[in-house]
Amino acid sequence: MAVALQCALCSCLLLCVSGIVPNPQNVRIISVNFHSVLQWDAPRFDEGNISYTVQSESINFPGYKYKTVSTKLRLTECDVSSLSAYGDYILQVRAESENNHSDWVTVRFKPMDDTIVGPPDVKVKSESGSLHVDFVGPFAEHEHGKWPLKQYYGSWNYRILYWKEGSDTEVTHIDTKHNSEILSQLEPWTIYCIQVQAVIPEWNKTGQLSRELCEQTTHNGVTPVWIIVAILIGSMLVVVISVPVCFFSFLYLYRLTKHVFCPSYIFPQHLKEFLSKPPSSSQFFPALPQEENLFYDTLTVISEESQNHSDETGDEASKTTEHLQDSEQEDCDSGMVPASEKA
Structure with a gap:
């Protein structure tokens, strides 16, 4: 054990003295939605x-030489998202210091297999006792835009998992291509x-x-009986209260309109006629009868005694008649009523 440790220490000192750069450690690929970084x-x-x-070197094309992706990096990572998503690559990295460098450390990278498919964007809406779930993505972002990962793979489904809040053990899932x-047949509220x-x-x-995402369901579209009864009772109360109010309001308006446009006091007819005529002096002073409006009849008086002597007295009767006519004419001129009119 001591000998091995001593040998390792000697190797380290030898490397430092000779200027050899040690290799990078723990080389790995982190790829999410085809955004790939070598670390x-x-x-x-x-x-x-x-x-x-x-x-990088493409395995799809044997004999293809390594292509430099980046050099003189100070950070311990390199973005390799520019590589084709459908390729199969060997990536290698080495450390460099002045004119010295380490050995290459390689790792294989196949984007379609190695990339992690991220979560979709989800929206949930509660309506009529059901939950409406909409989802889209995830997307692969590039310099010129972004495309859904759904376009890269031949088959694609969405899996929806849902459960009652507080009961994580009873999870239901549904797969869909849309x-x-x-989500229907859920418990209301x-x-x-x-x-x-x-x-x-x-x-x-x-x-x-x-x-x-957690959302509460509403009623399931079936109205409870107690709500229906309450609505009916409320409607009946409204009708009972509104009908008398409307009746008395209409009666009051009717009487008011009748009083304004058809008052109970009737103006006398003769005053209406009097006021309807234009004012003139003739209304206060009666007009005198005009001469041309008077009609006269001739009155002849025949005595029984003079019937037998009609021939003899004809001249006298004629004179009497003329005298009466002259007398009546004078009475008319003086404003007196003729005797014939009095009879």
């Missing part, structure tokens, strides 16, 4: 500044928690679970 741990080296060089699903992940059967890959 390693820095070796123990105190002789000066140290940098790194990363190269980007949404309705109950909180359910949901997670979604991608499943790729052909590649035997299962994606990461989305963050846990």
Whole structure:
């Protein structure tokens, strides 16, 4: 044991003295949604500044020389996302210090197999006693945009896991090829928690679970009997109260309208006629009868005694008649009523 430790110490001193740079340690690939980074741990080296060089070789093309991905790196990682997702590569890294360098340390990288499928974006909405779940992604981000990982693989399913809050042991799952699903036949007014992940059967890959979302269900669309009874009673009360109110309101408006437009007091007819005529002096002083409006009849008086002497008294009767006419004419001119009119 002491001999082995002594030999190791001597080797370390020999390396430091000769200027040989130790190899990078724990070389690994971290890839999520085709965003791939080669990482390693820095070796123990105190002789000066140290940098790194990363190269790649495609196994798909035998004889293809290594291509330098990056050089003079100061960090212990290198982004290799530019490599094709469908390729199969050998990646190698070495440490360098001035004119000295370590040996190459290699690792194999196949993006389609090695990348981790991330969680999708999930939205949950409670409606009519069911939970509506929508999900999309994950996406592979590149310089010119992003594409769903669903386009890279031949088969793709979403797995929905849900359970009642507080009962993680009773988990139900549903697989679907679509980007949404309705979880029905749930208990009303109950909180359910949901997670979604991608499943790729052909590649035997299962994606990461989305963050846990919890949502409470509402009523299941069936209205309870007590709610129906309460609504009916409330409707009846409204009708009972509103009908008398409407009746008395209508009666009050009717009486008010009748009082305004049809008052009970009737204006006298003769005053209406009087006021309807234009004002003039003739309304206060009666007009005198006009001469052209008077009609006269001739009155002839014949005595029984003079019947036998009609011939003799004809001239006298004629004179009497003329005298009466002249007398009536004078009475009319003086405003007196003729004797014939009085009779």
